[in-house]
Amino acid sequence: MDWKNNQAPLSVSIDYQPTPEQLKKPEHIKVYYMDGDGKVIKETAGKYDAATGKLTFTLTTM
Numbered sequence: 273m274d275w276k277n278n279q280a281p282l283s284v285s286i287d288y289q290p291t292p293e294q295l296k297k298p299e300h301i302k303v304y305y306m307d308g309d310g311k312v313i314k315e316t317a318g319k320y321d322a323a324t325g326k327l328t329f330t331l332t333t334m
Contacts, residue, residue: 276333288320288327298322303329 294301303318318329 278332279334281330283328285326285328289325290320294310295322301327303327305331307333315317 282296288301290298290301291310291322298320301318303315304312306312315329318327320327
């Protein structure tokens, strides 16, 4: 299902267990999604929080 609404962002927070290698540079942990055409897109607003163990990002398009 395609969805786009710049006026109603969707915030998502999921549990994430990084690999030991990823924990060396947690700022490089990114979120990607696949659009309706199968194109992989990097979500630039994603961020991993080591204190909570959550990967959080906001979408205006799905």
